[in-house]
Amino acid sequence: MNLQEAKQFVAHFVNGDYTREEYATFLRWLKGATLEELNDIADEHEAQHERWDVTGLMPSAEWKARLEGKLDDLGVEEAPIPVIGEKWSFRRKTWVAAASVVVVLGAGAIWYTQQGSVKPGFHKLTDFTSAVKTAENPKGGEDKKELLLADGSKVLLNVASTLRYPETFTGSERVVELSGEAYFEVKPNAARPFRVLVKDAEVDVLGTSFNVRAYGDESVCKTTLIDGSVSIESRSDKKKLTPGQQGIITYPSTGDIAIVPRVDIGDVMAWKTGYFVFRNEEFQVVARVLERYYNVEIEYDQNIAVTRVSGSVSRAKDLTANLRQFQGMKVSNHGTKVKVTL
Incomplete structure (x- = not known):
């Protein structure tokens, strides 16, 4: 890709008319782009949309601080990014022009560094559709919440789980985004693959x-195949599962995917x-x-935290009964706070 082709890509990006392959090519080109070329790209971006609505793609304070620090290192003139409502307005200053390009990349969850490397980030649902719905089964909610997609x-959503999904599937892929745990029965469609986005995989x-089990407060992400065939892709690994297998990514992670060759489907489901069901799990x-x-x-204290226990819990029982089955633990209940001792 040359500079002119990169400009053409930005025009397509603003209109949402681009493929993953084109996006990847653009990222590779950016790895060697100069600051002047970044400004040229920003010119094209501004020409397409003087004020590009990036509602929902606003970077966090930490993310912007990293950008500021990087541009400072490059000796780029510093200027604040003006915010009007939910939109960013890009002015004709080098700092903001460079920031404009980084925001383009931010839509794909990419962090660009002029002297570093471009690391592929995983797409978010907003990259594929603008009409996104959210279904939630909160803490203390139903045993399972059932959804029928378009x-x-x-x-089926487990408790403390959220699924984001499009109202209709209009692209070449069917994409949903999960936080928590869910069981999927996917309708076959070879022309339109189904993808579940979870954490960094x-x-x-x-x-x-x-x-799929991918709770934010757990150090592992587990995908268990019941029937058919799925593949799991992380930032640096890709594995295919056969029925009865489980793929595990452990965080913090280099992206390696471990395969458990045979799991008890009854326990998982x-x-x-x-x-x-728990089998020799830490408390x-x-x-x-x-x-x-x-x-x-x-x-509970640290000694209890790492105590290994086995057994099953049932929502048909009260919380105290479920806790006391584990090695004679003592339970004191204080409303929404429960203390466990040995």
């Missing part, structure tokens, strides 16, 4: 049933009937599950 695919399928893992089920805060 393509006929079925999703993606689960790709054509038509199959599988379970017990949550659909209001149960959760802190059990506590997190119970906190979600009962919408409480469980207090």
Whole structure:
């Protein structure tokens, strides 16, 4: 890609008319772009939209601080980014012009450094559609919340879980975004693959049933294949699963995906009937599950946190009964706070 082709890509990007391959090519070109070329790209960007509405793509304060620091290192003139309502207005200053390009990249969750490298980031649902709906099963919610997507695919949401999905699937892919745990039964469609975005990974399928567990407060992301075939892709690895296998990404992570060759599907899917099965798990893992089920805060010391326990919990029982089954733990209940001791 040359500078002229990069300008053409930015015009397509603003209109939402681009492919993943074109986007990847643009990122590779940016790796060697000069500051002058960045300004040329920003000129094209401004020509397309003097004020480009980036509602929902505003970077965090930390993200902007990183940008400021990088541009300072480059000796670029500093100027504040003016904000008008929910929109960014880009002025004719070098600092803001460079920031304009970084915001373009921010839509794909990419961090660009002039003297560093371009690291591929995983897409967000907003890259594929603007009409996004959100379904939530909150802490203390239903055993499972059932959703029927526009393509006929079925999703069951566990407690403390959120699914973001388009009202209709209009592109070449069917893409949803999950935080928490869900079971999917995907309608086959070879021409339109189904993708689940979770943390820093993606689960790709054509038509199959599988379970994804990707809670933000857990150090692992687990994908278990029930039937069919899926592949898991992280920032640096990609693995394909066969039925009965489980793919695990552990955080903090280099992106490596570990494969468990055979898991107990009954244990994995017990949550659909209001149960959760533990086999030699640390108590802190059990506590997190119970906190979600009962919408409480469980207090315990470090010795209890790493104690290994086995058993099953049922929402048909009260919280105290579920806790006391584990090695004779003592429970004191204070409303939404529960203290566990040995």
